[in-house]
Amino acid sequence: MRAGYGRSVFEPLLPLILGRDVSGEVAAVGTSVHSLSVGQEVFGALHPTAVRGTYTDYAVLSEEELAAKPASITHVEASAIPFAALTAWRALKSTARIAEGQRLLVIGGGGAVGFAAIQLGVAAGCYVTTTCGGNSVARMLESGVEQAVDYTAEDIEVAIKGKFDAVLDTIGVPETERTGINFLKRGGHYMTLQGEAASLTDRYGLLVGLPIATSILLKKQIQYRYSHGIEYWWNYMRADSDGLAEIRRLSEIGKLKMPVEKTFPISQVREAHEAKDSRRVPGKVVLELD
Ligand SMILES: NC(=O)c1ccc[n+]([C@@H]2O[C@H](COP(=O)([O-])OP(=O)(O)OC[C@H]3O[C@@H](n4cnc5c(N)ncnc54)[C@H](OP(=O)(O)O)[C@@H]3O)[C@@H](O)[C@H]2O)c1
Incomplete structure (x- = not known):
């Protein structure tokens, strides 16, 4: 800001x-x-x-x-x-509606929102996997994740096994988006914190930027529903x-x-x-x- x-x-x-x-x-x-x-x-x-x-x-x-x-x-x-935890809450509880026994992948568990999401997921009885920097691995394992993959040292796509019910991507760059979507089961939820609504309205103003953002989001939602059978979301704190x-x-x-x-x-x-x-x-x- x-x-x-x-x-x-x-x-x-x-x-x-x-x-x-x-x-x-x-x-x-x-x-x-x-x-x-x-x-x-x-x-x-x-x-x-x-x-x-x-x-x-x-x-x-x-x-x-x-x-x-x-x-x-x-x-x-x-x-x-509160702000970080409510951001994670909105994604996991309001959007993905995570439930006990589900598998959750948090991309960027070392950050505040990611770490809150891990702890909310573990408390809800989910099996949580995360990517984080090497210095964060021990903290992730202590918080109850099943697997913490060091994105600076390992190939995430090789190290992580199986499919997930929900992916929270706190990094939201094209590479993590592609990885996150490929790790989802059919019917799963991909949620990124880097939705384009703010950047597009900042660039083009509210009147033009908001409709552009809405059409980009809708296009992605339809595209991923057809190609991967998953739900795609931009998530915001509330x-x-x-x-x-x-x-x-x-x-x-x-x-x-x-x-x-x-x-x-x-x-x-x-x-x-x-x-x-x-x-x-x-x-x-x-x-x-x-
Ligand atoms: N949409 C919303 O409403 C909303 C709300 C809050 C925040 N955000 C945005 O969400 C992002 C995260 O916020 P935050 O407060 O959690 O940030 P933060 O506490 O500053 O966390 C950033 C962390 O991301 C990790 N990281 C960086 N690149 C990574 C990669 N390629 N793979 C995995 N982990 C990586 C690093 O962790 P390591 O130390 O483990 O390397 C870094 O410490 C920010 O961009 C923020 O602006 C959006």
Whole structure:
């Protein structure tokens, strides 16, 4: 967003406040809010199109975007979880409707969304396989995957065996898309996080870009249904109170964790962004307020 992602939506609304995830204390509630009270510790994430983000002392969220913070983890730990986990939730639960005993392939399990997807899949009783960098393999195996394939050292198409009910592709480049689709059973779901809706509307504007994106998506859906018998999706994060409640439950009992690599005071937001951009910090970065 800082570099211009989503400009077709956000440019007319500048200045905007960045930040989606939050963990903190309720300072005030509106009259229609029933599930939250002042002083309560909560965590959650704003919808992707929100203009007033969470890089602030006070953030404004709707009731469905928040849940009680898991008591067993700190605010720093809690704030790293919701946006990534809700993105994974939407793909696995709302789109693919994964069920116990199914086989799930997560391409890019080393990233935040991928790691959340693995843990949601394992908790749902799925057999999970993932691709990740060599440094992430041990963490993947600890989280309960059946197989973690190092994409920097192995040929994924040779190393992974059998077919899957669902593939979540967090990388979404042509190569991973081709691989993911070829690993699906008939009737399976391929879900990429790199749908072209934002890039096309940013390039051509909402009025032209959105219809182009819709026609590209429809064409791919029809093409893959005929050629491979599979369902093809572009997946986007969406606030979901049922999803957040389950994410909260799993985080509370230690079944959904997000490693926090580094924290910065909010006054050093520039340094935090530079650390992520330069890839010096592999995992989540959290901004802290006094
Ligand atoms: N559509 C949406 O609503 C939505 C929501 C959230 C995020 N996203 C997008 O989804 C992507 C992932 O987000 P994130 O927050 O999970 O990112 P992240 O935490 O920064 O993860 C990136 C990780 O991807 C792994 N990786 C890179 N190339 C790979 C490859 N060829 N095969 C397997 N793994 C590879 C690396 O893991 P290793 O360290 O293991 O190498 C890297 O650490 C980003 O592009 C983000 O913009 C989309």
